[in-house]
Amino acid sequence: MGTDKETKINIMNNIKIESQILIRRCKLNDLEGVIEVNERELPEDYPYFFYKSILDNFPEAFLVATDKDNKVIGYVMWRVEQIPSMDSLKYVNKGHLVSIAVSEEYRRRGIGTTLLSNSISAVKKHKITELVLEVRVSNYIAIKLYEKFNFKMNSAKKNYYRDGENAYYMVRNADTN
Numbered sequence: 193m194g195t196d197k198e199t200k201i202n203i204m205n206n207i208k209i210e211s212q213i214l215i216r217r218c219k220l221n222d223l224e225g226v227i228e229v230n231e232r233e234l235p236e237d238y239p240y241f242f243y244k245s246i247l248d249n250f251p252e253a254f255l256v257a258t259d260k261d262n263k264v265i266g267y268v269m270w271r272v273e274q275i276p277s278m279d280s281l282k283y284v285n286k287g288h289l290v291s292i293a294v295s296e297e298y299r300r301r302g303i304g305t306t307l308l309s310n311s312i313s314a315v316k317k318h319k320i321t322e323l324v325l326e327v328r329v330s331n332y333i334a335i336k337l338y339e340k341f342n343f344k345m346n347s348a349k350k351n352y353y354r355d356g357e358n359a360y361y362m363v364r365n366a367d368t369n
């Protein structure tokens with residue numbers, strides 16, 4: 193069981209699911225499990241220090257889903273970036289989705305939705321004006337998930353991925369529900 197600081201949700205209460213799955217904040221010793229899920233489920237991989245720096249800097253929006261044995265079966269991580277404001281000389285914060293993945297055998301049970309909704313609430317605490325992400329143009333399923341959260345396609349980024357695939361840049365106002 194986790195601590196009060198963790199986001200603890202028994203998905204069974206909110207979303208169709210048949211087994212106990214915990215969504216909580218990522219801890220240092222979850223990182224190996226996060227990396228395992230990432231390397232299995234996504235072509236983009238990152239060095240350990242990258243995950244560690246996201247965890248150090250934006251821990252509240254780095255969530256994991258774990259199974260009954262406390263094994264990581266999904267994760268989501270965000271970073272906060274400063275961009276020049278459109279209407280003043282100040283900088284404003286935008287939340288950038290770094291990565292989200294759920295182990296294949298646990299998909300379609302609402303885990304991705306729960307990770308995203310709870311991490312969005314957490315990243316918004318950084319006084320974010322907008323939320324942004326990139327997604328492979330072929331990743332129909334992830335695009336559907338983001339559209340559920342009112343992300344809209346803003347533009348395409350050519351050759352964004354190492355293998356040359358283009359990305360859609362999707363954006364949402366932080367205040368949108």
Ligand SMILES: CC(C)(COP(=O)(O)OP(=O)(O)OC[C@H]1O[C@@H](n2cnc3c(N)ncnc32)[C@H](O)[C@@H]1OP(=O)(O)O)[C@@H](O)C(=O)NCCC(=O)NCCS
Pocket residue numbers: 233234291292293294295298299300301302303304305306326327328331332333334336337340
């Ligand atoms: C995208 C991903 C995280 C979704 O996780 P999940 O736990 O299966 O998501 P959910 O069960 O909450 O489903 C969320 C929504 O995604 C869409 N979706 C999920 N699986 C789908 C499928 N097989 N076909 C069509 N839409 C699908 C639906 O809109 C769904 O909402 P609904 O159940 O109300 O219809 C998961 O598919 C994944 O890990 N994919 C590989 C990694 C990846 O592509 N990450 C995104 C990189 S940008």
